[in-house]
Amino acid sequence: xxxxLEQLVTALTExxxxxxxxxxxxxxxxxxxxxxxxxxxxxxxxAREKLHECPICQNLTEDRLCSICADGSRDHHxxxxxxxxxxxxxxxxxxxxxxxxxxLGGVLSPIDNIGPRDLNISxxxxxxxxxxxxxxILATNPTVEGEATASYVYHQLQSYPIKxxxxxxxxxxxxxxxxxxxxxxxxxxxxxxxxxxP
Amino acid sequence: xxxxLEQLVTALTExxxxxxxxxxxxxxxxxxxxxxxxxxxxxxxxAREKLHECPICQNLTEDRLCSICADGSRDHHxxxxxxxxxxxxxxxxxxxxxxxxxxLGGVLSPIDNIGPRDLNISxxxxxxxxxxxxxxILATNPTVEGEATASYVYHQLQSYPIKxxxxxxxxxxxxxxxxxxxxxxxxxxxxxxxxxxP
Numbered sequence: 300x301x302x303x304l305e306q307l308v309t310a311l312t313e314x315x316x317x318x319x320x321x322x323x324x325x326x327x328x329x330x331x332x333x334x335x336x337x338x339x340x341x342x343x344x345x346a347r348e349k350l351h352e353c354p355i356c357q358n359l360t361e362d363r364l365c366s367i368c369a370d371g372s373r374d375h376h377x378x379x380x381x382x383x384x385x386x387x388x389x390x391x392x393x394x395x396x397x398x399x400x401x402x403l404g405g406v407l408s409p410i411d412n413i414g415p416r417d418l419n420i421s422x423x424x425x426x427x428x429x430x431x432x433x434x435x436i437l438a439t440n441p442t443v444e445g446e447a448t449a450s451y452v453y454h455q456l457q458s459y460p461i462k463x464x465x466x467x468x469x470x471x472x473x474x475x476x477x478x479x480x481x482x483x484x485x486x487x488x489x490x491x492x493x494x495x496x497p
Numbered sequence: 498x499x500x501x502l503e504q505l506v507t508a509l510t511e512x513x514x515x516x517x518x519x520x521x522x523x524x525x526x527x528x529x530x531x532x533x534x535x536x537x538x539x540x541x542x543x544a545r546e547k548l549h550e551c552p553i554c555q556n557l558t559e560d561r562l563c564s565i566c567a568d569g570s571r572d573h574h575x576x577x578x579x580x581x582x583x584x585x586x587x588x589x590x591x592x593x594x595x596x597x598x599x600x601l602g603g604v605l606s607p608i609d610n611i612g613p614r615d616l617n618i619s620x621x622x623x624x625x626x627x628x629x630x631x632x633x634i635l636a637t638n639p640t641v642e643g644e645a646t647a648s649y650v651y652h653q654l655q656s657y658p659i660k661x662x663x664x665x666x667x668x669x670x671x672x673x674x675x676x677x678x679x680x681x682x683x684x685x686x687x688x689x690x691x692x693x694x695p
Contacts, residue, residue: 300586301559303540303547310540313533315526316519325512327583329541330557335511336545340538342501342508343527347534349501359528361499385525388498 304330355426357402357419359384367391367399374398376433380423380452382406382440390438398436401426406444407451420452427459434462441468502528553624555600555617557582565589565597572596574631578621578650580604580638588636596634599624604642605649618650625657632660639666 300308304326311322329336352358353365356378360366367373367387377398381387387400403418426432435456439445449465456463468486470479479487498506502524509520527534550556551563554576558564565571565585575596579585585598601616624630633654637643647663654661666684668677677685 301548301557301564303544303559304557307540307544310533310537313530313536314523316522321514323583323586324514326544327581328513330544330548332511333545335508336541338511339508340541342505343534343538346501346505346524346528347531350499350528359499359502359525361501366499383525385521388521 352402356400357404357422358387358400376431377436378423378426378432378434379436379438380449381438382445382448386438398434401435403439403448403452406439406442406448408444415451418448420455423452424455427456427461432459432461434464437463437465441466550600554598555602555620556585556598574629575634576621576624576630576632577634577636578647579636580643580646584636596632599633601637601646601650604637604640604646606642613649616646618653621650622653625654625659630657630659632662635661635663639664 307326307329308319308322311317311325312319317325329339349361350359351361353360353368354363355368356365358365358367362369374397378401379390379396379398380401380403381390382403382405384402387402390396390400401419401423403420403423405413405418407413407415407418423435427435435452437449437452439449439452453463453465467490468483469490470476470483470487476484505524505527506517506520509515509523510517515523527537547559548557549559551558551566552561553566554563556563556565560567572595576599577588577594577596578599578601579588580601580603582600585600588594588598599617599621601618601621603611603616605611605613605616621633625633633650635647635650637647637650651661651663665688666681667688668674668681668685674682
């Protein structure tokens with residue numbers, strides 16, 4: 300393979316979800332479609348230049364504050380703690396949550412040498428210490444690292460007079476009980492909802 | 498979503514095989530990993546600058562001629578006709594073919610307004626007309642467009658005293674007869690190999 304082509308394929312395989320075959324397909328596509336290549340290059344540079352962390356919640360923003368922290372109609376007494384900016388986008392799509400967010404920027408992972416100081420935990424504690432916070436919802440992923448991170452943050456928050464909650468675990472919509480894994484079923488029992496007391 | 502982020506996601510979804518979710522994941526990854534973003538941008542620019550078509554076979558190359566056309570040890574009397582440069586890479590991986598190639602740059606597709614003049618067919622005819630060619634192997638894909646293109650090229654080549662062949666159709670290795678589609682099975686009958694006459 301030509302060196303310049305190989306370099307491009309290598310660079311593309313570094314992206315998440317892109318294997319060797321897809322990388323090759325994208326590389327040839329970019330070489331054929333100059334405009335797409337141009338738009339991509341400009342968009343990457345532009346996004347890297349303009350987007351920075353919101354000083355309050357560490358979500359990505361182009362402005363001084365992110366649109367959620369700057370929104371006076373949101374409930375600023377409730378903070379939903381997530382791993383990544385992408386999680387904010389996902390949760391916002393439910394239109395169920397009206398509070399604000401705090402982006403940790405990852406999860407605790409001793410294997411990858413990521414400790415509490417590598418995450419935006421101290422800024423969360425500062426927000427809570429400043430007062431005015433009623434509830435912190437821990438919305439890290441239901442993975443080993445996500446659970447460990449939620450547990451760590453929970454212990455850090457224990458000295459403050461606030462409610463700390465974790466997103467419910469249970470059966471995902473549309474999944475048959477026969478297909479659900481045993482851990483999900485166990486969690487569905489644990490977090491079961493009382494229908495008799497309103 | 499922030500505008501710069503949305504532009505990046507849109508640019509990424511233009512790439513083949515990249516849906517909205519993967520694009521979002523890649524976008525956030527590129528914003529976090531400056532070095533990967535840098536390497537990608539440089540690799541795209543570099544590949545677009547350095548790679549051009551080989552004047553003989555229209556494969557992509559960094560040099561004057563592609564490495565296959567420039568290789569004196571290859572059989573320059575046999576030309577394998579393929580749709581795209583990617584096909585050359587794939588066929589080379591078999592190490593079965595020792596001839597040279599001709600890249601059409603696509604397939605005939607009336608729907609997309611792609612006719613014979615949009616493909617590198619005249620340059621193929623010139624190569625054959627110059628003489629010294631014994632066989633042309635038509636290796637376009639076994640799709641409707643690929644077959645139509647092979648058929649068109651075959652008719653264009655009929656006036657020359659050369660052998661024109663098409664890659665065999667049949668059962669792919671490792672696939673059970675019960676799983677193969679009926680067209681593949683029919684082709685496997687048509688192209689069946691005589692084991693008794695050597």
